[in-house]
Amino acid sequence: MNALLAFSRLVDKLNTLVGKAVTWLTLVVVLVSAGNAIVRKVFHTSSNAWLELQWYLFGAIFLLAAGYTLLKNEHVRVDIVAQKLSQRTQIWIEIFGVLFFLLPACILIMWLSWPVFVDSYVTNEQSSNPGGLVRWPVKLLIPAGFLLLVLAGISHLIKCVAFLTGRGPDPRERERGKTAEEELAEEIAREAQAREAAAAQANNAGGR
Structure with missing residues (x-):
């Protein structure tokens, strides 16, 4: 169990580093979006490369931060029934959800998206828009983002088992402080x- 908890902490550290780095992409997206709008309105021109960069960064924010969001317990939960159950029962529901819903879905998406990325990388796929960007980096975001989510799910699973065995706190608890x-x-x-x-x-x- 100690080895599993050490692995969980390592995964959490990785997702935290990625999540905090990705938060800065929000500022970059805002600047790029504002720049695109200003250039289009003032100079009556636009760049497909800059427009696609805006889309790529927007996708990166959601895909790469998914694991960090799970770590912070900020994913939407519909637990009207579960919240009336005992704490241990709720943890068992968490384990069931991770094992039979989260991990299978994420692994399936990783498995299906990897060949798409490889094909794009091998052929050096380019945008169909004139002056657009190369496509394989954004396709890599899909398996990479879901890999981080899989790791976060495994970490969450370990922490659930640790709670049931008295080796750790409730992993569903959020950090103290006000929500957004x-x-x-x-x-x-x-x-x-x-x-x-x-x-x-x-x-x-x-x-x-």
């Missing part, structure tokens, strides 16, 4: 309070 939804709700509430305060001050000034 909670932070957004608080920001909306603060803005509403600020508007109400500004309206009250305007009414008081008008009354005078």
Whole structure:
């Protein structure tokens, strides 16, 4: 079990490094997208290479960060029934889901997408659009992204077994801190309070 937990920590470290690196691609996508829009509106021209780069980076964000998202327990869960069950039962459901749904689906996609990438790489497939980019790097993102998700699933499975044997915490627990939804709700509430305060001050000034 110690060896498995060490492997789990290694996988988590890998997905964390990839996930944090990929978050910067969001900024790059925004800059590329804004640049494409400005050039198109101001100079009435566009580049297929830059447009495709924008699409490729967008795909990379979702594919390469999938394992990191699972690590952080941020994937959407529909657990209306499961949340009413005991903690151990919920962990057994997690194990069942990983073994019979997550891993088979991801491995199947990896298996099917690998020949597609190899064929694209061997033929040095190019974009069908004039001036577009080479295609094999973006096709490599599919098996690579699902490989990271498979590793994250195995790590999650190990942590579930560790919890059942009393060797680790509940792997479904999120890091302490506010979620993005909670932070957004608080920001909306603060803005509403600020508007109400500004309206009250305007009414008081008008009354005078």
